[in-house]
Amino acid sequence: MLVKNITVLGSGVMGHGIAQVSATAGYNVVLRDIKQEFLDKAMEKIKWSLDKLVSKEKISKEKADSIFSRIVPIVDLKEAVKNAEMIIEVVPEIMELKKKVYAELDAVAGPDVIFASNTSTLPITEIANTTSRPEKFIGIHFFNPPQLMKLVEIIPGEKTTQAITDLTQEYVKSVNKQAVLCRKDVPGFIINRLFIPMVHEACYAQNRTNATLEEIDSAVKFKLGFPMGIFELADFTGMDVIHKATVEMHLRDKKVINPHPTIQKMFDEKKLGQKSGEGYYKYSDDKYERVALSAELAEKFNPIQLVANILNNAAWLITNGASDISEIEKAAQLGLGLRKPLFETAKEIGIKNIVDELNRLEKEHGEFYKPDPLLISML
Ligand SMILES: NC(=O)c1ccc[n+]([C@@H]2O[C@H](COP(=O)([O-])OP(=O)(O)OC[C@H]3O[C@@H](n4cnc5c(N)ncnc54)[C@H](O)[C@@H]3O)[C@@H](O)[C@H]2O)c1
Numbered sequence: 001m002l003v004k005n006i007t008v009l010g011s012g013v014m015g016h017g018i019a020q021v022s023a024t025a026g027y028n029v030v031l032r033d034i035k036q037e038f039l040d041k042a043m044e045k046i047k048w049s050l051d052k053l054v055s056k057e058k059i060s061k062e063k064a065d066s067i068f069s070r071i072v073p074i075v076d077l078k079e080a081v082k083n084a085e086m087i088i089e090v091v092p093e094i095m096e097l098k099k100k101v102y103a104e105l106d107a108v109a110g111p112d113v114i115f116a117s118n119t120s121t122l123p124i125t126e127i128a129n130t131t132s133r134p135e136k137f138i139g140i141h142f143f144n145p146p147q148l149m150k151l152v153e154i155i156p157g158e159k160t161t162q163a164i165t166d167l168t169q170e171y172v173k174s175v176n177k178q179a180v181l182c183r184k185d186v187p188g189f190i191i192n193r194l195f196i197p198m199v200h201e202a203c204y205a206q207n208r209t210n211a212t213l214e215e216i217d218s219a220v221k222f223k224l225g226f227p228m229g230i231f232e233l234a235d236f237t238g239m240d241v242i243h244k245a246t247v248e249m250h251l252r253d254k255k256v257i258n259p260h261p262t263i264q265k266m267f268d269e270k271k272l273g274q275k276s277g278e279g280y281y282k283y284s285d286d287k288y289e290r291v292a293l294s295a296e297l298a299e300k301f302n303p304i305q306l307v308a309n310i311l312n313n314a315a316w317l318i319t320n321g322a323s324d325i326s327e328i329e330k331a332a333q334l335g336l337g338l339r340k341p342l343f344e345t346a347k348e349i350g351i352k353n354i355v356d357e358l359n360r361l362e363k364e365h366g367e368f369y370k371p372d373p374l375l376i377s378m379l
Pocket of ligand 1: 009010011012013014015032033034035038090091092093094101118119120121141142143144241
């Protein structure tokens with residue numbers, strides 16, 4: 001049975017978008033934040049976004065009004081969760097803050113209310129175990145911006161019941177998104193496990209080969225089917241987001257990521273990418289600008305080291321029971337915009353060549369590169 005009443009806790013970048021997509025699907029939504037001014041700003045953004053859909057004739061004015069009227073902004077926590085059947089928590093990615101918020105929530109929300117966290121990297125089971133209802137706690141990872149991005153990762157914790165996982169999947173479907181189940185609560189879930197280590201690997205590749213950023217990015221775009229280069233994608237995502245994910249993932253498992261010092265340096269120097277005007281590349285304004293990449297430049301760089309890294313992580317997810325090939329391909333297509341399936345690229349390059357590359361990297365740079373047993377079994 002689907003829920004009808006949803007409270008979204010946190011009205012920032014992600015929260016206001018999740019409130020909007022939920023109201024669009026017909027849910028009654030309460031949007032909660034700690035200050036009225038934050039809620040006012042969020043409601044303004046939702047209004048702007050709905051107006052834009054009306055002006056593009058995607059929805060009627062009446063429809064936009066009815067969606068907007070289904071979102072009620074409330075600061076008082078008790079009042080905000082009074083009718084909630086599901087609470088989607090979208091507060092900042094700070095473990096201590098999340099735990100504090102859940103302690104407050106636990107005290108005011110009825111025992112049957114489902115807790116769903118939009119965390120990108122924090123351990124679901126650990127947060128769940130601080131509440132009175134770990135079996136009703138689940139990870140629901142929307143991508144930015146929720147209004148446009150089709151993918152939502154669903155991450156059950158160790159104690160989450162199948163019924164709650166099923167219900168969350170139904171909710172995701174009902175808001176017109178595609179769910180990918182990350183069957184285990186592993187660092188980075190699926191998309192960040194593929195994407196974040198690859199950004200670091202691209203930095204190593206540049207150091208080791210002296211290729212230019214544009215050559216590496218062109219190879220990633222034209223040979224691997226990414227929608228843009230990996231450095232370009234990092235600039236688009238923001239170095240603050242990448243740095244935060246790096247720290248959290250590395251904290252959970254030293255083997256998941258081989259941190260390259262450039263990420264920390266750029267974060268410290270506030271070179272955050274597109275949003276700050278400079279990241280790997282320089283940007284003249286805060287609008288989205290494409291970097292000049294080409295098929296000719298792509299010929300100057302062999303991306304096998306990057307393919308080896310992303311494939312080894314995909315294989316790790318399968319070997320460790322967190323996912324399977326078809327779910328990984330679906331996630332990569334919807335979450336990273338990949339136009340070519342990862343395992344198809346791998347077959348084109350040759351699994352043997354990829355394993356040889358990992359063996360070579362392991363010999364030269366350490367155990368981080370050890371090939372996953374699944375790749376070896378595919379030889
Ligand atoms: N920004 C992204 O690209 C992105 C993508 C996917 C997931 N996420 C995850 O979503 C979560 C939120 O990220 P964001 O970028 O929207 O952050 P944000 O800082 O834009 O918004 C967080 C909001 O939560 C509010 N808040 C703080 N304490 C609160 C409380 N006790 N109750 C209610 N609201 C409270 C803040 O005032 C703020 O408005 C994080 O866990 C993050 O990892 C972010």
